[in-house]
Amino acid sequence: MSLSPNSRDYLSPDINSSSQYIRRNSNIENINQPSNLQSSSQHARKNSINGDLTPTPSHQPAHTITRPRRSSSIIQHLEPDTIDTKIDQALNPNLNANWVNQKGAWLIHIIIIIILKIFYNFLNILNNDWKWTMTNLTYNIGSYIMFHQVKGTPFEFNSGAYDNLTMWEQIDNGDQYTPTKKFLMIVPIGLFLISTHYSNYNLNLFLLNGLSCLCVVIPKLAIAHRLRVTLY
Amino acid sequence: MASSLVISTTTTTITSIATEILNRQLSDGQNLPPPPLSQTWQVILNTFIHHFLKFLNLLNKIPGGPVVLRYIKSSYQNDPIRSLFEYCLFIFALTYFFTSKKKENKSEIVKFSSKEIDELCNEWEPEPLVKEVINLQEWQLKSIPEIVGQNQFNLKKIIINNNTYNDEKQSIKNFASQDFLNLNENQRIKDAAEVEIKYAGVGACGPPNFYGTQDVHVRVEEDLAEFLDSEQAIIYGQDYVTAGSVIPAFLKRGDLCVVDRNVNNAVQKALIVSRADIEWFDHNDMDHLNQILTQLKPVLDKQKPIKRRFIVTEGLFANSGDIVNLPKIVELKNKFKYRLFLDESLSIGTLGITGKGVAEHFNIPRAEISITIGSMANSFASSGGFCVGVSSMVHHQRISSNAYVFSASLPPYSAKVTSQAIKVIKENIDSRTGQSKLMTTLHKITNYTYQTLSRSSNTNLNCYFDIVSSPQSPMIHLQLKETYREKLNLPLLYGNSSFITTGKPSQYPNKFDEYFNLECFLLQKVIDLILTKSNILLTRSKIILEHEDLPVLPPHLLINLSASVTKSDIDMLVESLDAVVYSIFKNIQAENDLINLTNEILNY
Numbered sequence: 001m002s003l004s005p006n007s008r009d010y011l012s013p014d015i016n017s018s019s020q021y022i023r024r025n026s027n028i029e030n031i032n033q034p035s036n037l038q039s040s041s042q043h044a045r046k047n048s049i050n051g052d053l054t055p056t057p058s059h060q061p062a063h064t065i066t067r068p069r070r071s072s073s074i075i076q077h078l079e080p081d082t083i084d085t086k087i088d089q090a091l092n093p094n095l096n097a098n099w100v101n102q103k104g105a106w107l108i109h110i111i112i113i114i115i116l117k118i119f120y121n122f123l124n125i126l127n128n129d130w131k132w133t134m135t136n137l138t139y140n141i142g143s144y145i146m147f148h149q150v151k152g153t154p155f156e157f158n159s160g161a162y163d164n165l166t167m168w169e170q171i172d173n174g175d176q177y178t179p180t181k182k183f184l185m186i187v188p189i190g191l192f193l194i195s196t197h198y199s200n201y202n203l204n205l206f207l208l209n210g211l212s213c214l215c216v217v218i219p220k221l222a223i224a225h226r227l228r229v230t231l232y
Numbered sequence: 233m234a235s236s237l238v239i240s241t242t243t244t245t246i247t248s249i250a251t252e253i254l255n256r257q258l259s260d261g262q263n264l265p266p267p268p269l270s271q272t273w274q275v276i277l278n279t280f281i282h283h284f285l286k287f288l289n290l291l292n293k294i295p296g297g298p299v300v301l302r303y304i305k306s307s308y309q310n311d312p313i314r315s316l317f318e319y320c321l322f323i324f325a326l327t328y329f330f331t332s333k334k335k336e337n338k339s340e341i342v343k344f345s346s347k348e349i350d351e352l353c354n355e356w357e358p359e360p361l362v363k364e365v366i367n368l369q370e371w372q373l374k375s376i377p378e379i380v381g382q383n384q385f386n387l388k389k390i391i392i393n394n395n396t397y398n399d400e401k402q403s404i405k406n407f408a409s410q411d412f413l414n415l416n417e418n419q420r421i422k423d424a425a426e427v428e429i430k431y432a433g434v435g436a437c438g439p440p441n442f443y444g445t446q447d448v449h450v451r452v453e454e455d456l457a458e459f460l461d462s463e464q465a466i467i468y469g470q471d472y473v474t475a476g477s478v479i480p481a482f483l484k485r486g487d488l489c490v491v492d493r494n495v496n497n498a499v500q501k502a503l504i505v506s507r508a509d510i511e512w513f514d515h516n517d518m519d520h521l522n523q524i525l526t527q528l529k530p531v532l533d534k535q536k537p538i539k540r541r542f543i544v545t546e547g548l549f550a551n552s553g554d555i556v557n558l559p560k561i562v563e564l565k566n567k568f569k570y571r572l573f574l575d576e577s578l579s580i581g582t583l584g585i586t587g588k589g590v591a592e593h594f595n596i597p598r599a600e601i602s603i604t605i606g607s608m609a610n611s612f613a614s615s616g617g618f619c620v621g622v623s624s625m626v627h628h629q630r631i632s633s634n635a636y637v638f639s640a641s642l643p644p645y646s647a648k649v650t651s652q653a654i655k656v657i658k659e660n661i662d663s664r665t666g667q668s669k670l671m672t673t674l675h676k677i678t679n680y681t682y683q684t685l686s687r688s689s690n691t692n693l694n695c696y697f698d699i700v701s702s703p704q705s706p707m708i709h710l711q712l713k714e715t716y717r718e719k720l721n722l723p724l725l726y727g728n729s730s731f732i733t734t735g736k737p738s739q740y741p742n743k744f745d746e747y748f749n750l751e752c753f754l755l756q757k758v759i760d761l762i763l764t765k766s767n768i769l770l771t772r773s774k775i776i777l778e779h780e781d782l783p784v785l786p787p788h789l790l791i792n793l794s795a796s797v798t799k800s801d802i803d804m805l806v807e808s809l810d811a812v813v814y815s816i817f818k819n820i821q822a823e824n825d826l827i828n829l830t831n832e833i834l835n836y
Contacts, residue, residue: 053723053724053725053727053728053729053783084507088507156484156632159480159484159485159507160484160485160487160507163484163485163486175334175335175336176331176333176334176336177328177331177332177334178333185325185328186325186328186329189321189322189324189325190325193318193322196318197306203311203314210317213321217324222334225336
């Protein structure tokens with residue numbers, strides 16, 4: 001789909017390139033000594049194993065051909081981050097995800113839910129069942145977009161090291177079952193239980209609440225970490 | 233009360249089902265088959281529910297229990313599946329809550345005991361910050377010429393390798409400086425610098441955004457933008473970092489660069505720092521570029537969201553002295569929708585009728601080049617780098633280009649000198665032809681030099697050297713002929729090709745290469761001999777092999793022309809070069825002769 005940095009394996013040990021020096025310079029082990037280079041046939045004019053150290057190695061772009069094809073399955077895991085990406089991620093604190101750990105950021109979820117409920121209370125066309133359902137739905141849609149839809153960071157400070165990760169995956173560097181993640185998991189479940197309760201167990205509303213709750217709970221599971229579902 | 237009510241209803245259903253089953257069995261006796269499995273299952277389920285409810289009733293006895301019980305009671309609503317879903321979710325939330333923290337990269341974290349840590353610390357020996365210069369490389373340091381007096385075309389006295397060269401009768405002609413317009417000697421530029429130093433001192437005292445911008449900086453940005461026919465310019469304190477700061481400001485992971493295989497070291501490092509994906513096209517090979525862009529097209533068409541794409545190349549190549557095929561590149565980048573990044577460090581002030589670089593040389597509007605970077609340290613006789621382009625592009629750099637934000641600003645006198653240099657280049661423009669007189673002089677002498685160098689009468693020069701640079705380049709690159717290099721068994725290229733073939737620079741820097749060292753030394757012999765014999769200072773391409781990530785071209789002998797070179801200087805240069813080349817290369821005809829130079833290197 002895209003030329004993602006992960007599609008090329010930066011980690012693979014680069015044996016060829018390092019060995020080519022060894023071969024070329026194998027006869028000058030101690031270079032501080034006067035030269036013991038010999039005029040010999042060992043020293044080839046093409047000084048690399050593959051013969052790629054020539055003015056034109058081949059008229060083929062190297063990477064479009066070696067770049068691995070994406071599998072066509074609907075569900076696939078992101079390839080693990082390369083060492084370069086991890087270094088870039090560690091260079092600066094991830095300001096995009098770190099604020100979630102603040103106590104105020106926890107509180108704001110509760111406050112937002114209360115404000116939403118108050119807002120819907122003012123809409124008199126809705127009965128009480130719908131008011132709770134709407135509160136639940138709004139919170140779930142909002143948190144889905146925020147935590148699971150948008151990828152990357154809004155401001156650039158890691159050379160795009162987080163570009164493939166959702167905010168949920170960025171929180172606590174992808175560690176699972178951390179206090180913040182526990183809190184964020186429990187909020188939609190609690191809200192669902194409360195809203196079904198107050199919507200008097202109307203079956204349709206129950207389905208609406210339940211499905212929207214699952215939509216934000218399932219992506220938060222540990223098994224869904226770095227999992228991508230592509231429907232189109 | 234409430235709980236007992238629940239229980240009573242369920243118990244009645246259980247008993248009714250059980251009695252039904254019993255009744256059936258009793259009434260039909262042995263004739264009937266054993267009851268269906270579903271019924272048995274129901275009995276078991278009901279018994280379970282019965283006991284479960286019994287436990288639930290116990291909740292009544294603990295504090296807070298009645299509330300929970302009331303909730304459960306009202307939630308039941310004769311729909312066990314719905315309740316089950318809620319219970320499951322609740323239990324899941326509880327298990328999630330009580331699961332202990334799990335590290336994401338646990339498998340990669342190696343745990344050491346404190347003893348092991350101590351051992352490792354004791355074993356660790358720091359690498360030296362700077363590698364020691366080995367015997368075979370010492371000559372390179374010694375061969376750097378030391379100029380006594382002002383750096384200009386006619387030198388009074390220079391010292392190389394502790395030998396002093398000064399001729400009372402005749403000055404030493406300097407063909408080593410990259411001050412192509414010879415503005416170093418211009419009195420007005422010297423005066424401008426002096427006035428500015430007296431007024432503002434020698435340093436700008438801070439990064440541009442933090443007290444580092446003075447009036448002259450703003451003026452030089454305006455002058456550069458106007459001179460290069462672009463909207464805006466931004467200046468950097470040093471030219472080497474310009475590419476390394478501008479490219480990462482616009483490119484990051486997942487963005488794509490299609491890059492010439494022969495770009496200079498600054499651009500190589502900039503590309504590595506940016507983390508962008510890189511495709512390489514053969515040096516100035518437009519067919520190859522076209523082929524790569526065509527192959528990338530289907531991949532990029534599907535790309536969502538669209539990432540930035542650049543074609544990165546140089547105007548006048550520092551490594552080989554040839555000129556980019558700009559018309560074709562512009563055509564291709566418009567066809568395939570790429571942006572163009574052009575390093576015009578050497579071409580501005582040397583190419584084009586008024587010195588506006590390679591764009592003017594090919595008569596292409598500057599607007600076609602999205603990002604142009606250049607150096608003020610060459611033709612402008614100043615220091616620092618700059619970047620020109622549209623306002624939004626320049627503005628983006630003011631807060632997100634590392635060297636601009638974090639690095640000290642250009643000294644004010646350098647900025648002033650650049651403004652003055654631009655004025656000098658612009659002011660003597662012939663109103664009839666639109667050509668700058670200074671540029672015309674340079675172009676004429678460049679043209680004459682190429683003609684003289686390629687004359688067939690220079691038998692020795694033609695026998696050993698090829699001119700690899702373009703005939704318009706005032707920086708003339710002479711490379712040992714491939715046939716001769718083959719005789720000496722010198723490799724086609726030095727360094728490594730890992731960056732080209734894998735897209736990732738080699739993990740280890742290039743090691744010391746004895747053949748490279750020898751070939752450089754061979755050229756240094758030419759430089760030294762021509763200096764002793766004819767008082768001409770030439771230079772050679774000074775590439776530090778360890779720092780190069782791309783395959784390195786063989787070292788070149790460089791003749792840097794400047795506007796004050798006369799035809800007689802060139803005649804003398806070519807004549808003596810021809811003689812010197814003969815006297816040096818006649819003795820070196822095989823690989824063994826080359827290797828025998830090692831002793832000479834050690835005793836240099």
